[in-house]
Amino acid sequence: MTEQHWPEVYKKLGVKPVINAQSWVTSLGGSLMRPEVLRAMDEAAGAFVDMQHLNRAAGEVVARACGADMGLVTAGCAAAEVLMAASCMTGIDEARVEQLPDTTGMKNEVLLFRGQRNRYDGSFEVPGAKIVEFGVGDSARPYHLEAAFTENTCAVAYVIGPFIKPGIGLEKTIEIAHAHGVPVIVDAAAEIPPRDNLSRFIKMGADMVAFSGGKGLGGPQSAGLLAGRKDLMEAAYLNSLNLDSPKAGIGRPMKVSKENIVGMVTALELYMDTDEAALIESWRSKAKYVARRLEGIDGLRVVIEDTPVDRQGPQPVIYFERGWSGPSPAEIRQTLAEGDPVIHVGGGNEINVVMTNVQDGEEEIIADRLLEALR
């Protein structure tokens, strides 16, 4: 290691810290928790509590933040996806809760627009549900969704995320699903900031919404939020926390520790008071710094992009033009990832430097190393 601090706990394991310019990705550790969150978790670790009671109390904080009837801290957004699908199949029928993942006698089809398929959607199928796709390629029309309903439809899923296609849009999806008496469940894992999104989709009429806790919210990496309609949320509690039942529910392998629950609600409460504009400005100023350092290289076009949804905050995007004769984007990423310190940036045919997790001063190291790698 040259510049970067190597925490003793990682050094003992021989695991190097990395500079994360790739966003809140799971593979690099999500986000960093603020000291207040860590202190709260430390405090929580010092006492035993009734976990049902703790979950209900934390759930109320989540519900308030999301403007929903009820909330729950989950073991990440993917765990919340499992619970959403399970809840739409079982309702509050305890016999059904015990029966999962065998869905005999239950409606078990989750409709999902083909253009929103993603690497996490298998979580909807964990409790025994089946995803039924609608739409043609990257587009969909309302009649495609209409035609997908059967007597076994239990939910319509909707995914919002970077470069995920909107299809017919959430509003239209809700209108059509509700006309069929079917709930809409939303995966909005990485859609905070903006803070308004916590309540936006519920306000639009979504029945259940899930967020990652360890991305923009800055909670524990293995925590998340689920919020929604009372009857479905009661079902989510049954599927994860029916601690008195002889048979644990489908959510049992996704339990959340008391420390993580407390860390999550603390991070959420802190986030509600965060100056988002100042936070985004700090990303923009790092983005401008890197873009300026990369100016004037033949064959490269460097643009600061900040498209809502697709780009996670203002970031320099490096496009490789026809005249470019240097190393490919993949080669450059590899050089950075094999260097010291290790740097991870994003992109496929482009390179993007996502600033959400870049610590103060690291933008200089990134610019130096990018300039070297580009030569």
Ligand SMILES: *Cc1c(COP(=O)(O)O)cnc(C)c1O
């Ligand atoms: C990150 C992500 C998930 C998984 O969230 P976890 O909190 O890591 O479980 C699910 N869906 C989408 C769209 C994501 O971006």
